[in-house]
Amino acid sequence: MTGGPDVDPRLFDGTLAAVAVLTGADSRMTYANQAFTRLFGPRPLGRPAPETFPDPDAYRFLSVLAEVRATGQARQVVGARRTDPGAEQQADHFVYSCSPVTTAEGPGVLVVAMDTTPETWTLQRYRALISAVSQMVWVMHPDGRMEELVPGWERLTGVPWHPRADEEWYAHIHPRDRDNLSRMWRAAADTAAPTVFEAVFRVRAADGSYRHLSTRSVPVLRDGKITEWVSATADVEHSWELRLRERLLAQVAAVSGGGLQGAFGELVKVVVPDLTDACLILLLSHDEWPLPENATVSARRVASATRPGLPAPPAMRGQSVPLSPMVREILEQRVPRTFVLPPDGPVPPGLVPAVTERWLAAADSTSITLIPLVVDDTVLGYAVTGTSGDSPLPDDSEIELLREVLHHAQRPIRKALDLQQARRTALGLQRTHLTEPPRVPGADLAARYQPASSTGEIGGDWYDAFALPDGTLVLDIGDVAGHDLTAATAMGQMRSMLRTLAYAGGPDTTPGTVLARLDEVAEGLGTAPLATAIHATLRPRTDGDWELSWSSAGHPAPLLVPTCGDARFLPGAPDLPLCVDPGLPRTTHTRLLGPGDTLLLYTDGLVETPFEDLDVRMRQLASEATRCRDRSLPELLRALECLSDLRDDIAMIAFRTDAVV
Numbered sequence: 001m002t003g004g005p006d007v008d009p010r011l012f013d014g015t016l017a018a019v020a021v022l023t024g025a026d027s028r029m030t031y032a033n034q035a036f037t038r039l040f041g042p043r044p045l046g047r048p049a050p051e052t053f054p055d056p057d058a059y060r061f062l063s064v065l066a067e068v069r070a071t072g073q074a075r076q077v078v079g080a081r082r083t084d085p086g087a088e089q090q091a092d093h094f095v096y097s098c099s100p101v102t103t104a105e106g107p108g109v110l111v112v113a114m115d116t117t118p119e120t121w122t123l124q125r126y127r128a129l130i131s132a133v134s135q136m137v138w139v140m141h142p143d144g145r146m147e148e149l150v151p152g153w154e155r156l157t158g159v160p161w162h163p164r165a166d167e168e169w170y171a172h173i174h175p176r177d178r179d180n181l182s183r184m185w186r187a188a189a190d191t192a193a194p195t196v197f198e199a200v201f202r203v204r205a206a207d208g209s210y211r212h213l214s215t216r217s218v219p220v221l222r223d224g225k226i227t228e229w230v231s232a233t234a235d236v237e238h239s240w241e242l243r244l245r246e247r248l249l250a251q252v253a254a255v256s257g258g259g260l261q262g263a264f265g266e267l268v269k270v271v272v273p274d275l276t277d278a279c280l281i282l283l284l285s286h287d288e289w290p291l292p293e294n295a296t297v298s299a300r301r302v303a304s305a306t307r308p309g310l311p312a313p314p315a316m317r318g319q320s321v322p323l324s325p326m327v328r329e330i331l332e333q334r335v336p337r338t339f340v341l342p343p344d345g346p347v348p349p350g351l352v353p354a355v356t357e358r359w360l361a362a363a364d365s366t367s368i369t370l371i372p373l374v375v376d377d378t379v380l381g382y383a384v385t386g387t388s389g390d391s392p393l394p395d396d397s398e399i400e401l402l403r404e405v406l407h408h409a410q411r412p413i414r415k416a417l418d419l420q421q422a423r424r425t426a427l428g429l430q431r432t433h434l435t436e437p438p439r440v441p442g443a444d445l446a447a448r449y450q451p452a453s454s455t456g457e458i459g460g461d462w463y464d465a466f467a468l469p470d471g472t473l474v475l476d477i478g479d480v481a482g483h484d485l486t487a488a489t490a491m492g493q494m495r496s497m498l499r500t501l502a503y504a505g506g507p508d509t510t511p512g513t514v515l516a517r518l519d520e521v522a523e524g525l526g527t528a529p530l531a532t533a534i535h536a537t538l539r540p541r542t543d544g545d546w547e548l549s550w551s552s553a554g555h556p557a558p559l560l561v562p563t564c565g566d567a568r569f570l571p572g573a574p575d576l577p578l579c580v581d582p583g584l585p586r587t588t589h590t591r592l593l594g595p596g597d598t599l600l601l602y603t604d605g606l607v608e609t610p611f612e613d614l615d616v617r618m619r620q621l622a623s624e625a626t627r628c629r630d631r632s633l634p635e636l637l638r639a640l641e642c643l644s645d646l647r648d649d650i651a652m653i654a655f656r657t658d659a660v661v
Contacts, residue, residue, distance in 0.1 A: 029044075039113060174203070264303035276369075278310065363389075366389070445465055462479075476495070479532050546593040549590050559622060603651045
């Protein structure tokens with residue numbers, strides 16, 4: 001302003017800003033408006049600046065005055081000072097602007113002061129507030145630059161704050177959180193409709209572990225455009241662990257399962273992928289604990305689960321491994337143990353089945369942890385959890401949480417064990433009735449029984465074969481409704497009654513008559529609520545043929561596999577099942593079997609499935625029987641069993657006449 005017209009100080013009389021004019025070599029104050037007097041108190045005019053501003057902290061202001069006079073350049077000063085500690089409502093924080101001017105008294109300095117105390121106090125309160133709640137506070141600009149206002153990043157991660165949201169910053173984020181975090185951020189930062197950004201993600205801490213952080217970012221808009229994002233981030237690892245623990249334990253409490261395998265099948269899905277990338281359960285072949293010292297013990301995989309993105313787990317068949325000394329030691333100590341897998345290196349032998357070892361290599365596994373499974377002080381087996389790819393190795397807290405989740409699964413597992421014991425009892429009872437078929441001159445005979453794969457169910461399927469005194473062969477097959485010990489008991493009673501009635505009736509009693517009598521007795525004694533059965537007799541003829549007579553009580557039709565041509569189901573509509581209407585007459589059907597012909601009786605578990613039409617399944621059975629007819633009867637039955645999904649019990653009995661030599 002020097003060199004121009006003289007400044008008339010009276011122009012500033014009514015302004016809100018504090019204004020003063022100092023002139024002369026010793027900077028005498030020649031003017032001060034009312035606003036200046038209110039802020040700094042009464043100041044004498046006409047005296048040198050040091051006398052006008054004798055305040056102890058005025059040295060900086062006085063040095064600026066001297067610098068402006070010497071250089072002719074304007075200066076601005078931001079600072080805190082208390083001009084009159086004894087005066088109330090005096091400002092603590094100012095912005096000073098000192099500019100050279102020309103006045104009627106000669107060259108001078110125009111001083112303009114603004115009170116910034118309210119703004120400064122507000123900022124101080126804000127910083128104190130966010131520091132008090134232990135949060136990191138930072139600002140992000142639209143170009144990706146970031147400024148840390150309240151520090152905490154280096155204390156958490158062990159590395160200095162990185163000023164840009166780029167790959168180097170994202171390298172500290174958990175690998176499986178990066179894409180989701182980036183996608184959520186882009187959605188929130190949509191310039192067309194910006195929203196508050198909230199997310200929970202994991203950051204690698206200084207000790208190498210990952211901790212959960214919760215962040216909330218609010219856009220700051222000016223003239224409808226985003227100028228920056230203000231973000232507050234807090235470490236929520238402890239609260240996250242508590243919520244995760246509560247959720248997982250609640251899910252474990254809901255595990256039911258139709259048996260031991262079903263319970264463990266639900267359990268592995270609880271821990272994957274929240275706690276681990278993969279989990280498999282292996283059960284010991286021996287029930288007693290401690291294990292016999294010299295016994296050969298193996299562990300069989302019964303359940304598994306993997307997180308999305310990993311190869312599917314291998315099939316259950318063949319998934320067993322002999323119990324190694326190392327695994328036995330882990331089970332005896334009942335303490336989890338983690339094995340770090342070297343890149344491209346082998347899995348320690350004897351921990352998991354060989355097919356699982358190959359899967360671990362294909363899944364780029366980096367570690368496995370063995371956790372003993374203990375129920376009622378008995379070690380049932382062990383769980384194997386694994387990390388793959390860029391997933392971090394499990395820390396002590398994660399392993400302990402896994403152990404706790406598995407421990408809380410004792411209730412459903414104990415229930416499944418009780419069901420398994422009941423199933424074993426029923427199976428034992430059932431197998432006492434399913435005796436070996438007798439030897440038959442001029443023919444072969446074979447039978448097979450396979451319980452359902454579910455460890456919680458046992459059906460009432462049965463078969464029988466015996467000879468009458470005159471040499472007539474009797475074949476029986478049946479299915480009592482139900483899947484429990486009651487059904488197995490009723491099965492034994494029905495089989496015994498049918499055998500007794502057939503033997504007492506003699507060779508002249510037709511199969512229809514025998515089943516009618518069985519129906520009356522079963523109804524009178526209340527043996528079973530419902531049952532199906534086929535009662536058949538076979539008599540050899542002198543020409544090499546066999547005469548077949550049978551009666552069906554609601555049972556699947558017999559299958560005839562001739563020496564030539566396709567297998568076919570024998571015609572003849574079945575009568576009602578047993579225990580429905582005992583007064584109805586029953587039909588007897590007859591058929592001749594030629595040399596080499598095969599007769600198959602079976603229960604519905606072989607052909608019925610909820611996923612396919614029964615007619616389709618029957619055609620599949622006939623086709624497979626035709627394909628395998630040249631096999632021995634035991635081999636034929638094993639081949640046909642593979643058609644079943646083992647959801648239900650299967651009983652089969654096959655009869656084959658000797659072929660003509």
